[in-house]
Amino acid sequence: MNASPALPSWKSGRGLMGNRDVHASWTAVRSGNKMESSPHPEGLAQRLRSLSILDALMVPRDRRGIVLACGFVASAAIGLGTVLAADDPIGWAYIALAVVGYLFLQTRLVPVFLWLLVAAAGGLLANSGNASGWIELGLGAVLAGVAMIPIPSGDQAAPPTTMSATALVDSQSSAAAEDSPTRTSTDAEVSVFAPAHDQPVAQSVQLMIRSLGPLSVTADDVELAIEPRIQFLIGYLLARKVLGDSVIERAALAEEVAPGVSSGSQRDRLRKQLHELHSLHPALAGVVIADRGKVVFDISDVDFDAGRLLAAAERQRADQDLIDAGKAGHLRTLLSGTNTEFLAGFEQLDQQTTGARGVAADVLRSARLVIANARADLAKALAEHLVALGRGERCVGLLTGVLEASPRQDLARLLVAAYVQSGQTRLATQARRDYDLTEES
DSSP: OOOOSSSSSEEEEEOOTTTTEETTTTHHHHHHHHHOOOOOOOEEEEEEEESHHHHHOOOOOOOHHHHHHHHHHHHHHHHHHHIIOOTHHHHHHHHHHHHHHHHHHTTTTTHHHHHHHHHHHHHHHHTTTTTTHHHHHHHHHHHHHHHHSSOOOOHHHHGGGGGHHHHHHHHHHHHHTTTTTTTTOOEEEHHHHHOOGGGHHTTTTOEEEEOOOOOEEETTTTOOOOOHHHHHHHHHHHHHHHHOOOOOEHHHHHHHSSSSSSSHHHHHHHHHHHHOOOOOOOOGGGGGEEOEEEEOOOTTTTTEHHHHHHHHHHHHHHHSOOOOOOHHHHHHHHHTTTTTOOTTTTHHHHHHHTTSSSSSHEEEHHHHHHHHHHHHHHHHHHHHHHHHHTTTGGGGHHHHHHHHOOOOHHHHHHHHHHHTTOOHHHHHHHHHTTTTSSSSO
16 A cells, blocks of 8 residues: 555645645636736726716816816807807817816916917907907916916825825725725725835734634734624635735635625725725735735735744755754644644635635635644654654654544554554554554555
């Protein structure tokens, strides 16, 4: 019989968390979960949806701009009336002046030049004996003076779509986002995710994520209160991280957090959940980072319990020598502190939030197998140390517990040796039968 561990087939590969054995079923999960990325370019239609009507029409908000805009609108009206009533081609000049002036409203040179041109035309008209020219001369001069007023700094700033993420986050509460389930504003997408270097608060905050057992996120020793939908999102990202995936397509993640609805609604719900995730604590802005196409889950600077376990297992796989007493004590402490289920209760959370319609359950199972295999490798190193010292009885309990989650024959052989050293030959014989251990194996 083959002496390989009695586990489902595993596909070898080195993940970002340090694990190299990933269950083959995860390959099928990933291929089934692929969605075509749809980062639509921001065209006029999307801009009009994301901005208010006034912003779409470029209506100014400052007093200077409002006065000049009224002047150009009046010029267009006069020109249109002249063309329609008197069929005078000079009306087209007034219309052209209004269009050019409105487009360059938030500059100084162009409006000043245009209104001085109007004042000059009024002066020529008055000089020819037409008293109405004095009105045109006066209005042109006044509006030219208004155009010379310095442009307010607020209007020189970037338009709403490039507003800073901090300002948008402060101005948009998560409750308001929930009231609009179909909003597709690009502004919100920009505001939800700011890179870690834009969040100076995050650099000094110690984040801890406990995933072995129920999920817990702590910032500076204060546990964050997380609602079920956000717990599911964090848990799913953690499971993907354990499997070596730090980057996930945004469309695929949107489908997972909101299965069974339209793609537009999926994207919008994901945007709101990510916004709420950042609202929990500013430090999370450097952990979950997104752009239009991808979501990056970076916990390299986070105290992550499962991550420590996987890293220790990876180091142990690279060192085939027997461990010493100091390392044995460290492994014993690590194994006793991680003897709980990864993301306990996540299945109920999946059922509650998504109706278990996605692939999160499959991802979780694969992640739990990776963690079980990591614990098995560490338990093997510790058991080999104790058996070599003739202290096999001290690892019986450890091996029996690990074998329940990872029924590997190499661990079973160590358990048999531990039983023999402790004088429990009957249990040794039973273990050989249970794990089908023969001389050939």
